[in-house]
Structure formats: structure tokens, C-alpha cells
Amino acid sequence: MALNHGDGTFAPPRFVLADLGYNSGWRVEKHVRVLADLTGDGKADIVAFGDAGVYVALSQGDGSFAFTPVPAVPGFGAQAGGWRVDRHPRFAVDVTGDGRADIVGFGDDGVWVALNHGDGTFAAPQFVLADLGFNSGWRVEKHVRVLADLTGDGKADIVAFGDAGVYTARSNGDGSFAFTPVPTLADFGYHAGGWRVERHPRVVADVTSVGHADLVGFGEAGVLVAVNKGDGTFTPRPLFVVPGFGAGPSGPFTQQGPFLPDPDIGLVQASGGHRDTVFHVGGDSALRLWKWTEGMPAWQQLVPGGGAGQARRFFVDPYRPSLLYLLDQDHVRRSDDGGLTWQVDAALERMLTCDGRIEIGRGEDADGQGDHYGAVLNDMQFDPHDPGRRFAVGLAGAFTTADGTTWTRLLDTGALRGRPANCWYDPVSNPAAPALYVSFAGRSIVRITGFAPTGAPPIPVVPARFADASAEPRRAEVRTRDGRAGTAQAHPDGRASVTFDDGGSAVVDADDLTPPDDAG
Incomplete structure (x- = not known):
């Protein structure tokens, strides 16, 4: 035992108990040994799962322990019940909220609990949950099982990382648990995410300082966190928070900007090149839009705001961060000031809706491969050299503008049947004859040519x-x-x-x- 001086330094180690060690017959592969407060005095006591049962050594408060080599619980042992380290996790945690640790074991048939009397002795073990045990398919080498307070009531709940994700069993306060065999989170699991015990540590700890334990996983590329909602459920999509400490190569990754403003965000676009890049994110359930660039302390919400209500689809000029388009619930809008204000682009809207004959608020379909179609505006492209040249595709066809104001039709889906899903503009392969490629959902790709070479003045080739x-x-x-x-x-x-x-x-x-x- 090395006592802490209180400043992070320690006294020299001293020998305090001539038992519970290797020479007394204790083996890591057979005997779990942990420390927990058994009496509520704030001092950690020793809890040792031996051959004949559970032994305890109460802390004297000076670094020494009072130990009697008689099992406090004649169970949970290698011989007393057939408990095995490689099959049966065992813990000393407070499941009743009285401040004194109880014994919890995951046996063959399920979960057993021995409640603490408050003095370091225990009631007889009780079988409390017919699941989460070896016979239900749970394996130490595949599935992490721990206990932590998920609701802030002072009682330890069960958190089990299974095949399909994370399962929880809420403590009822009397040693029993309320369990539904449905994952609380479809991630951090053996199949749900490919998490492995030997590669990916997972812990349950309060990282938000609100008293509810969150889920933290060390994955392949870094650290992910699923924040507790306070009721024992978690945000549905874990946040990737640290590009490091993972099992695989971290790569040349650095986090760009603060944490995302909403964990439901699914879209990101960037503009401005590799210097002074402006990032735009959206795609959450409320169809909002934010932006961030170096020097900003937080993500700035653009939509709703500035005259726009939703960003059902949004498109950022990748070369000019001030230019954005979006599909609102009732209009096609354009911003020329980086998203601060939005105005209706009437000319583009007329083209996309065939002068109002196509409902602008119509829904979207998907082709099963991630491409979306059916909306009046599905994709846009921008010329890297000519700021006025832009392209748009939607249900009605493909369109272009040479000055950013007057739009003309390139392709009419009334004549060439199909549903344009997205497009790509190529001014590089043959600068003298740029081309626009339009994909038709589930059908083909169309190449459109005949555009004049870019009207921008010659750009210095390199430095x-x-x-x-x-x-x-x-x-x-x-x-x-x-x-x-x-x-x-x-x-x-x-x-x-x-x-x-x-x-x-x-x-x-x-x-x-x-x-x-x-x-x-």
C-alpha cells in the first residue's frame, strides 16, 4: 500500500496484509479481486472472489485492513458455485443506493445479487435476472458487461455490450433489475459496429458532469461517445470525439471545428480550398444548416434564419464560400453573403418547377444506392474558374446559367425520360470543351457538351x-x-x-x- 500525500505524490509502499496474494494460492485466472466501499464510510475495502466464496477485508482508514480468512458469502467462488473468470464477470457495486457495495455476478443462467447488510456481510445470493448469462449466449471474450448509474439515482444499473448493440437493465433498488431484451443503442456491439473485446475497450462513465453515465468506446480510428439522455437511453448516433487512441492507424486526422451542433447531422460540404475552408453541415431531422471556419468559437446556425425556414437540400459553391443555394419547403433560395440572408431565385425556380407545374415541396425517393431523386432540385455544380457558370439538375431536367442570373434548359426529362439524381461538371479533362455528366437514377449517365471554354482570364499555372x-x-x-x-x-x-x-x-x-x- 502506498498512501497518497494529497498532492499526487505517494508515501513509500508498505506491506499491510499477509494474504490474498499469489503465495496464498490466489490466481488471476481464477480469482477476481476488487475494491469497493462496503460500509458507507468512504473507505475502499477489499472484495476477493476466492475458491470457497467471497472474502472481505475492511479498511482501517490508515492503509491497513481487517481480514478474517472466512468467506463472507459462500458463493460466487471457483469451487463455491463453479464461477469462472472466463465465463462469469463479478462486481462489487451499490445497486440499492444506500452507499454500500453489493455483490453482482453474471452466472450461467443469468444475474445473481447478494445484498450488503451495511457492515461488510451479505445476504444469501438471489437469482434476479434470467438473461445476460453464459447460457443466453453472452461470452466474456465477446461481450463487455459492467454496472454504472445511468439515471442519477445512486443505484448501479447493468450495461451490457452484446452482439446487436448495448443493452441496459435498470436497478429497481431492491437488488432486482428491469430488463427488456432490445438494444438501447444499436452500436458498440460485436455485430453492431464490429467491436471486439481484444481491440476496442468500452467504458461507462459520466463525461458530461450531469450524474448520468455515458458510453465511451475506443474504436479503430479513435474515441466515440454516446451521451446519456438521463433516462438510461442514449443519443442514437455516437459522436466521434478524438481522432486517436484507437486500435488502427489514426492517420493524418485532426478534428475540424467544435463538436457538431446536433448528433443527427448527416451532411457536410466545404468551400474555399485547403486554406480558410468554410464547412457547412446539415441534414438533421429539423433540416437546419450551420457553418464554421477557423477562428469561430462555435457553429453558426444559418437556417432557420435570414429568410429561409428549412434546408431540405443545400449546395455550397466549393470555390466561393459566399455562394449557397438551398431547397426550402416552398422556394428555391440563394445566398450571396455566406448564408446570412436568403432570397428566392425566381429564374431557377421557374425552370426547376416548369413554371410552377411541379410542386416544389414534393418529397424525395431513393434508388437503394444512396442517390436521391424526385425533388425539384437534386444536385448542383459550379465552375472553378467562372463564378457565373453554374449547373442544376432536378426532376424536370438539367439547367445552366452563364451569369448566375439567367437560367436555361440543357435537358428536358419530358423528352428524354428519366430522373436526374446528380451531376458532375468537368472543365479539366479538356478545358477547350467542358462537359456536364448527369446520372439518371437506376438507368444511365448522360454527357452534355457544347459549353464555351471558361471565360475567366488565364490563371497562373503554378507559383x-x-x-x-x-x-x-x-x-x-x-x-x-x-x-x-x-x-x-x-x-x-x-x-x-x-x-x-x-x-x-x-x-x-x-x-x-x-x-x-x-x-x-
Whole structure:
């Protein structure tokens, strides 16, 4: 025993009890040993599950213990009941709320409890729950089972990480538990998420300081948390909170921004390139929209607000963070100031609804592969060089504008039957002849050409040091850091598209390129 000085330092260890150790016959593979307050005096006592039952050593308050080598409970032992470390988890926790730890064991048939008399002795074990035991399919090597207070009433409840997720059994306060064999959370399980005992520790602890234990899991890529709602249920989608401490490689991950404003968020879009990036998130059940960029202390809610009520679908110009479009419940709206104010884009709305003949609030369908269709606005694309050139696809067809104001039709689904689900604009593969690709849900992809080359002035291909490089107006001969040669075209976000002499291509940071005569 090494007593704490109270400042995080300790006195030298001293020998306090000549029993319960290896030379007395105690083995880790056979005998569970824990500490818990058995008398309510605030001092941790020893609880040891031996061969003949449960032994206790009461704390004297000075680091020593009062021990009698007679079982306090003739059960829960390797010989007294056939309890095994590799089959039967056992705990000393307070399930009645009186401040004194009771004995809880997960046996073959289910859960057994021995209530504490308050003086370190116990009542006879009682069988209280015919589930969560070995015969119900629960395995130590697959399923974590612990006890923690889930409701703030001072009573320890059961939390079991099973195949299909997390199961809970609420303490009734008398040693029994209320249990429904349905997962409280469909995650953190052997099948529900692929969690493994040997790779992924899971603990139950209050991380919000409200008195209710939350779920914390150390997964492959980092730490996830499911916050307790206060009634023993949890937020349905665990939050990924730390990109580290995981079983797998963490990778070059860093958290961008504060925690998401709602755990139900399912969509994210970014704008501005890899410097001063503005992130937009939405897709929650209330169809709200937020944004965040470096320097902001919290996510800023944009919708509802500024004239928009919902963001059923939203689209951010990835090159110009100030430009956004959204599909509201009754209008197609555009923002030119980063989402602070919204106005109806009447020209685009007329095109998308065929002059009002298609109901703007119609619902969406899905094709089973994640593509959504059926809405008047399903997807948008933006030109990286020409701020006025934009594209939109929806139930009525595909549309474009060259000035950001006047929209024209490219494809009419009344003539070419289909449901446009999404689109992709390619001004890079052949800058002299850009193309728009439109996918028809469950059917095909259509390529639309005939657009004029971008009207933006020539952009320097790579940093200014390439000004002397021999190149066409929009491309320059370059070499990558690993020595591959090719030609590059710049993007406004500081990157460049490189077509290599060997036929390959890639998008790289412009700073990673050098003129051919600088190589080596």
C-alpha cells in the first residue's frame, strides 16, 4: 500500500496484509479481486472472489485492513458455485443506493445479487435476472458487461455490450433489475459496429458532469461517445470525439471545428480550398444548416434564419464560400453573403418547377444506392474558374446559367425520360470543351457538351517562379517531387491538375511542383 500525500505524490509502499496474494494460492485466472466501499464510510475495502466464496477485508482508514480468512458469502467462488473468470464477470457495486457495495455476478443462467447488510456481510445470493448469462449466449471474450448509474439515482444499473448493440437493465433498488431484451443503442456491439473485446475497450462513465453515465468506446480510428439522455437511453448516433487512441492507424486526422451542433447531422460540404475552408453541415431531422471556419468559437446556425425556414437540400459553391443555394419547403433560395440572408431565385425556380407545374415541396425517393431523386432540385455544380457558370439538375431536367442570373434548359426529362439524381461538371479533362455528366437514377449517365471554354482570364499555372517556363497559356511543363514529368493546370485553391507524360494524372499542391529545369 502506498498512501497518497494529497498532492499526487505517494508515501513509500508498505506491506499491510499477509494474504490474498499469489503465495496464498490466489490466481488471476481464477480469482477476481476488487475494491469497493462496503460500509458507507468512504473507505475502499477489499472484495476477493476466492475458491470457497467471497472474502472481505475492511479498511482501517490508515492503509491497513481487517481480514478474517472466512468467506463472507459462500458463493460466487471457483469451487463455491463453479464461477469462472472466463465465463462469469463479478462486481462489487451499490445497486440499492444506500452507499454500500453489493455483490453482482453474471452466472450461467443469468444475474445473481447478494445484498450488503451495511457492515461488510451479505445476504444469501438471489437469482434476479434470467438473461445476460453464459447460457443466453453472452461470452466474456465477446461481450463487455459492467454496472454504472445511468439515471442519477445512486443505484448501479447493468450495461451490457452484446452482439446487436448495448443493452441496459435498470436497478429497481431492491437488488432486482428491469430488463427488456432490445438494444438501447444499436452500436458498440460485436455485430453492431464490429467491436471486439481484444481491440476496442468500452467504458461507462459520466463525461458530461450531469450524474448520468455515458458510453465511451475506443474504436479503430479513435474515441466515440454516446451521451446519456438521463433516462438510461442514449443519443442514437455516437459522436466521434478524438481522432486517436484507437486500435488502427489514426492517420493524418485532426478534428475540424467544435463538436457538431446536433448528433443527427448527416451532411457536410466545404468551400474555399485547403486554406480558410468554410464547412457547412446539415441534414438533421429539423433540416437546419450551420457553418464554421477557423477562428469561430462555435457553429453558426444559418437556417432557420435570414429568410429561409428549412434546408431540405443545400449546395455550397466549393470555390466561393459566399455562394449557397438551398431547397426550402416552398422556394428555391440563394445566398450571396455566406448564408446570412436568403432570397428566392425566381429564374431557377421557374425552370426547376416548369413554371410552377411541379410542386416544389414534393418529397424525395431513393434508388437503394444512396442517390436521391424526385425533388425539384437534386444536385448542383459550379465552375472553378467562372463564378457565373453554374449547373442544376432536378426532376424536370438539367439547367445552366452563364451569369448566375439567367437560367436555361440543357435537358428536358419530358423528352428524354428519366430522373436526374446528380451531376458532375468537368472543365479539366479538356478545358477547350467542358462537359456536364448527369446520372439518371437506376438507368444511365448522360454527357452534355457544347459549353464555351471558361471565360475567366488565364490563371497562373503554378507559383510565380514558373513564369519563365515554356507553356501554353493555361498549362506548364512541371516535375513532381518524386521526379515524374508532365504538364499542369492551376486551380484557384492552390492546387494543380497534372497530366503525366506516362499517361497518368493527379491533383497535387502547386507548391509540390517545380519547372523541369529545377528538378534535382
